[in-house]
Amino acid sequence: MKITKIPALKELANKVRLDIIQEIYYAKSGHPGGSLSVADILTVLYFNEMHIDPEKPEDPARDRLVLSKGHASSALYAVLCERGYFPKENLVTFRNVNSILQGHPDMSKVPGVDMSTGSLGQGLSVANGMAMASKMDQMGNRVYCILGDGEIQEGQIWEAAMTSSKYNLDNLCVIVDNNNLQLSDSIENIKDLNTEDIENKFKSFGFHTMTIDGNDVESIMSALSTAETVKGKPTCVIAKTIKGKGVSFMENNVSWHGKALSDEEYKKAVEELTSNTFEYEE
Secondary structure (H helix, E strand, O other): OOOOOHHHHHHHHHHHHHHHHHHHHHHOOOOHHHHHHOHHHHHHHHHHHOOOOOOOOOOOOOOEEEEOOHHHHHHHHHHHHHHOOOOHHHHHHOOOOOOOOOOOOOOOOOOOOOOOOOOOOOHHHHHHHHHHHHHHOOOOOOEEEEEEOOHHHOHHHHHHHHHHHHOOOOOEEEEEEEOOEOOOOEHHHHHOOOHHHHHHHHHHOOOEEEEEEOOOHHHHHHHHHHHHHOOOOOEEEEEEOOOOOOOOOOOOOHHHOOOOOOHHHHHHHHHHHHOOOOOOOO
């Protein structure tokens, strides 16, 4: 199933945001800000770009995704659920001790999760291994790795980036969720880092780079299509996003990095998201 209509993808991303809000509200914990910011990217990947089949979640020929910023698990679970990997009633069990949907993705429990993540900085190393294995086995599948902009302060990211370039991993696409906020402040205030710096760093490490609006599904689709044409080097898409995107009182608000919604906040968030409309061509 490949969805190409822009309004349909926008509507799906909106459903994903509603799922995220529901997961975190019922769990009374989670990371709404960075989950909402990456919702459009994950929606385009799973509904438009990646070669996957929910009926065959372990198909060796499938494309792979490594959500290195694993604390945004509620977004990944929401997309996997909407894509048909598991029933929707599972979402309200998010973070329950007996649930398959733990606070960080677990590949041994959740269909469709390609890598257990959560220890920041390690995802790109794993994605390199997947991309190298694909080339060695001549499988032809692609690997996508989503990094947080705060996460790339980890030194292992840059060791891994050197490896990506060294082995000409042109079947690897790194996506940086550049929402400019991390746990307690902006990335500029914590490490004097901005979007231009991020692009220049990845370019200097041998990546083909693009900077896009990471909350615009058409821009995401275009960037991922371009990435498929790049030969001889990996690609890095710096996706400029809004932390808390879609919920007015969460947008660009660092306090929503990791906290749950009250009853009133949940009601307001749901009202805002359900009021969105999507225009289809007749």
